[in-house]
Amino acid sequence: MSERIIFWLWCVLLLCPLGANASLRIFACEPEWGALAQELSGEAAVVYTATTAHQDAHHIQARPSLIAQARRADLVVCTGAGLESGWLPLVLRRAGNSRIQVGTKGFLAATNFVPLLERPRRLDRADGDVHAAGNPHIQMDPRNILRVAEALGQRLAEIDPQHGAGYHQRLEAFSQRWQAAMQRWQQQAAPLRGMPIVVYHRGWTYMNHWLGLRQLAELEPLPGVLPTSSHLAAILEGLKSQPARVIIRAPYQDPRPVQWLHEHTGIPALELPFTVGGNEHATDLFGLFDNTLQLLLEIGP
Amino acid sequence: MLKLGGDIGDSSAWQGGLSALSAEVHDRASATSPPDTVAAFSGDSDLYVADFVYKWAPAGNPDQRNLKLQTEFFYRREQGDVALREGGSAALLGYKGRQSGWYAQAVYQFVAHWRAGLRYDRLTADNRLQVLETSGFSSSADAIAKSGFADRGHDPQRWSFMLDWSPSEFSRIRAQYNRDESRANASDDQWTLQYIMTLGSHGAHLF
Incomplete structure (x- = not known):
């Protein structure tokens, strides 16, 4: 033994x-x-x-x-x-x-x-x-x-x-x-101040804080809870009186709720890299911020 | 005990394990001998276990879809003597037993919150007994039957299918069907509906 x-x-x-x-x-x-x-x-x-x-x-x-x-x-x-x-x-x-x-x-x-x-x-x-x-x-x-x-x-x-x-x-x-x-980023991003946005998850708080973006809604009814149709309907209703410029999600989040809201409102859907490796341009930390700002500026305030 | 594991690309991970347990047994009673009979096994008992888990999720992100394959195999080998007593009768039997049990299952989350699973279980036993000494029992076959150590020539097996829905991480509703062939001459169809919930905080999950 x-x-x-x-x-x-x-x-x-x-x-x-x-x-x-x-x-x-x-x-x-x-x-x-x-x-x-x-x-x-x-x-x-x-x-x-x-x-x-x-x-x-x-x-x-x-x-x-x-x-x-x-x-x-x-x-x-x-x-x-x-x-x-x-x-x-x-x-x-x-x-x-x-x-x-x-x-x-x-x-x-x-x-x-x-x-x-x-x-x-x-x-x-x-x-x-x-x-x-x-x-x-x-x-x-x-x-x-x-x-x-x-x-x-x-x-x-x-x-x-x-x-x-x-x-x-x-x-x-x-x-x-x-x-x-x-x-450089601060200068580039100056026009974005006050831009109204909708996000998938509460993951962009610090970016909003830095750039002065105005977050109107989150697709998740509660943080970490997947979007529900009733919550999306409520957001859709709210966006009628107070429209957003863009709906933001990270690469790992389900594109379907974002797509649904885009189809019903015409507000552009945007996948931001969220971290290094999130898309082909965000290969390092500099690329992450360069690309994020570029994508936001393409939509414009 | 040995555990090995790794990743296959970004989407898959596996883990395999082997373990062995060896014991010297003194007077372990049989649970299946008749009530007024005492049968005690003494000898060597070795247990071997193999397990394997494979997990898949697209890009390593299991939120929407994921698959888990899992199997475990147990094999026990025993050799020694069985001392049998019933009233004034007594016998000593030589015993050599091999038992194995295994299951394999697959659980697939096909859309967020919903999973389907299939499982197969099986037990086998091959126990050899030989009467070495006897006094008072009517025959060798009688002593062997009363020891409770003989296998029954039937390998129990079961098929299970389940479908479950998890509204959140804290609760789950599951419908399950089992085709249970544990008994030798009859099979059972079992339907169950379960509500499973978690209260309070719980720690990080094992793989």
């Missing part, structure tokens, strides 16, 4: 990756943080991104591949604020990796470095999938990207001091490029 146990132990040992790799391994929950980590670490790190722009980061399954990647990671960069609460706790627990647990230096939650909007006054399931800490979809305001970049750059230097100077340099260079880009 004991021989059998030893045999299985051997199997497990042989399948474990041996030793640590020379370069830092970063596990990013969402593509925007994967892209940011890549910008700030360059050659010094290998970045694995756990989700794609075509997936809903609320509803991911703790797949074996995610657990295997988390097991090897030196740093986990996620949104936090409950966005990943359906799967990340399990991935971290199953990974059996003490370096990346919540509360250690190896875990960075982006929302800890950003003032959150829409903090709910009460917590009740009757209000849908609300996040107690506030709205976690912070990535569509470039000022938030810069806040997270500063925190992430410092954290990289802290956990990998050998390349500390390099991380500081890259952060400095990125901040300069980003600030220049933000000035």
Whole structure:
């Protein structure tokens, strides 16, 4: 009997990756943080991104591949604020990796470095999938990207001091490029101020806040609850007296309710990338904002 | 125990597992011997389990459509002696048993909130008994029958089909039909309607 146990132990040992790799391994929950980590670490790190722009980061399954990647990671960069609460706790627990647990230096939650909007006054399931800490979809305001970049750059230097100077340099260079880009975006987007919009999910709050867009309605009756026909009918009625310029959705959201509303109102339907990789132009963080503004400006205020 | 898994592109993921359990058994009573009879097994018991799960969702986004295939296989091998007592009668039987059980199921969410599933279950047993010593039983066959360790020459099986609707993550209504052939000479048609609900917070899901 004991021989059998030893045999299985051997199997497990042989399948474990041996030793640590020379370069830092970063596990990013969402593509925007994967892209940011890549910008700030360059050659010094290998970045694995756990989700794609075509997936809903609320509803991911703790797949074996995610657990295997988390097991090897030196740093986990996620949104936090409950966005990943359906799967990340399990991935971290199953990974059996003490370096990346919540509360250690190896875990960075982006929302800890950003003032959150829409903090709910009460917590009740009757209000849908609300996040107690506030709205976690912070990535569509470039000022938030810069806040997270500063925190992430410092954290990289802290956990990998050998390349500390390099991380500081890259952060400095990125901040300069980003600030220049933000000035350009702000000028380009000036005409969009006050533009009335309808969105699928409450994922654009920070973009609205940044650009001064006016959100009239959400296709989801409650956050995280799929659109219903009665709710769409109510929106249709509301849009008659107060029309919107555009109906916005992210690539992972069902196009049919958006299409339905477009057919009944004539308001253009627009798929914005929402994160890096959301379309062919949003290949990095700069492309994400360039393309988002271009698409909004094509429709115009 | 060994678990392996991975992704196949963006849309599919799989996990397979193997486990083995070995035990030395002392005087495990049979649950199916007649009430006034005591039959106790002593010997070696080995259990082997294999499981496999495959999940598919277009672009890894299961909100609208997704598929889950799942199967588990159990195999048990036992070898040893069965000590049998009934009033003043006693017997010692040599026992060699092989039992297996498995199921395979597929659950497909064809549109948001709606899922359909099909499942097949089967059990098999091949138990060999041999009377080594006996005193008081009328025949070897009598002692073997009373031990409760003999298989019944029938492999139970069941087909199930279900359709369910989940208005939210917290409740589910399911209609299910089973064709249950557990009994040797009769089969059962079972219809069930279930309402399943979740109260309070619940943690992250296992794969």
